[in-house]
Amino acid sequence: MKHFSYDEWLNYVKNDITENIREEFENHLYTCDQCLEHYLQAMAEHESSLPRLTNESNFTDLVMTEVSKQSSKQSIKKQKENTKKPFYQQASFHYFLAAAATLLLMFSGVFQSLATYASALEAPQIQQKKPSITEGVIDKTFAWMDSLDKKEANKK
Structure with a gap:
């Protein structure tokens, strides 16, 4: 696994990298605790250069208002898509x-x-059972033997 140096994380925090590399850094943070530690150190060092929020509670309300606006825009867009079909x-x-x-x-x-x-x-079909060849041979043999017995009985 490739780890990123502390200096690279500083560039990430300062936003001095391209969008593709930024995405690679963000994906790497999900799997690497060592790089997450470097990232947090870089954030702590440059905390003073990050913008300050003047009113945090007001900021939360503004963000929630924007989220609701975006979701309402998406629902209107979906309704238009349904009517355009x-x-x-x-x-x-x-x-x-x-x-x-x-x-x-x-x-x-x-x-x-x-x-x-x-x-x-579904109805059961009644099929006549055909005798096998062996059964036919045995029946003919017994019939022949019976005929021989009758001929011998007639001679006596």
Whole structure:
């Protein structure tokens, strides 16, 4: 893992680096405690050069007002996006289309034929059991032996 020096963190605090490098530094802070310590030291050293808040409670109220303005702008934007959709992209059109297709299939008898086909598949089919070749050979052998026994009985 690449660690950044204290001087590099000072440049970060002073905002003397490019946006790409700044992003790399911020991502690195999530995983490295050593660099986080350097960053906090750099912040403490340059704390005097950072802007001072004159009224902290007023600042919080201003930030919260801006947040609510931004969220209301986003909700208005989403409402406009919903109204700008063409009719064929709206959910109600899709529900209507599905209902129409269902009615068409129902009245044309497709569902009835499917139900008939399904019941035919479910019904047990009686199949005549075909004797195996071995059983056929055994039956013929016994029949031949019986015929031999009858011929011998007739001779006596």
